[in-house]
Amino acid sequence: xxxxxxxxxxxxxxxxxxxxxxxxxxxxxxxxxxxxxxxxxxxxxxxxxxxxxxxxxxxxxxxxxxxxxxxxxxxxxxxxxxxxxxxxxxxxxxxx
Numbered sequence: 001x002x003x004x005x006x007x008x009x010x011x012x013x014x015x016x017x018x019x020x021x022x023x024x025x026x027x028x029x030x031x032x033x034x035x036x037x038x039x040x041x042x043x044x045x046x047x048x049x050x051x052x053x054x055x056x057x058x059x060x061x062x063x064x065x066x067x068x069x070x071x072x073x074x075x076x077x078x079x080x081x082x083x084x085x086x087x088x089x090x091x092x093x094x095x096x
Contacts, residue, residue, distance in 0.1 A: 006045050007037045010052040018062045039065050043072060051075060 011033050015021045024032075040048050051071035055063035058071070 001041045002037055002043060002045060002048055004033060004037055006048065007033045007040075010049060011036070014052065014056060014062055017056050021062050024062075035065065036068070040068065040072075047072060047075065050080075 011029055015024070015029070043051075048068075051068050052063060054071040054075065055067040059067050063071075
């Protein structure tokens, strides 16, 4: 099962990226975290993190379950789900 701390980290990342999300109450964020954990319970942590990052890049608003699911599908369709560890992250931390 996808750990709630991973989900919470990604919710925080989304909240930081979307200024309009600052109005969300902690109860709403907790509900969102519970929903994401339930909906993505069978998704690998690395794939989930990458999919949320991709959704952040592509969405103008706070990503929904459907947005993240679409990112997962895109990653799997391009066989990137198997290469998550090989792909450097968005900020270029893997570059040398």
